[in-house]
Amino acid sequence: MANSGVMKLVCLVLACMVVAAPHAVDALTCGQVVSKLAPCLTFLRRGGSVPGTYCIAMRSLNVAAKTTPDRRTSCGCLKNAYKSVSGINVANAAGLPRKCGVNLPYKISSSIDCSKVR
Known part of the structure; x- marks a missing residue:
């Protein structure tokens, strides 16, 4: 009988942990x-x-x-896209965020080190 009470308590604790667990947040993808x-x-x-x-x-x-991982993903995707699309003007790529009033923590270029993006 005592064993049954312990099992119920364990099940109750596990159920509370599942309900209280933070919901998973989708990470930013290259496709996005x-x-x-x-x-x-x-x-x-x-x-x-x-x-x-x-x-x-x-x-x-x-x-x-x-988040930092999302910004690094974004940086890496832009860097790879920049390299794979022909005809991108370096100045236009670097200036787009500024022209739009957006402060990116990196320059859009083919040489950015995305591991340093925070």
């Missing part, structure tokens, strides 16, 4: 990063005025990258 900034490709190649849709995309990415 690239899809958010895909509308900016024309500007990144040709420059010119920055349409509002580009800035909305840039702000959305900045908001989505809330």
Whole structure:
């Protein structure tokens, strides 16, 4: 009988732990990063005025990258995308966040060391 009471207590404690456990938060993925900034490709190649849709995309990415791992993922994805897409103008890529009033903790470039992003 005492054993039955202990088992009930263990089950109750485990149930409380499951209910009280923090909900898992989805991490930012490369697919999300690239899809958010895909509308900016024309500007990144040709420059010119920055349409509002580009800035909305840039702000959305900045908001989505809330943690250091997310910012590092974002950085690495942008770096890889930068290398794989031809015709991106270095100055346009580096200047896009500033033109949109977004403060990224790194420059968009093919040479950024994403492991140093905080």
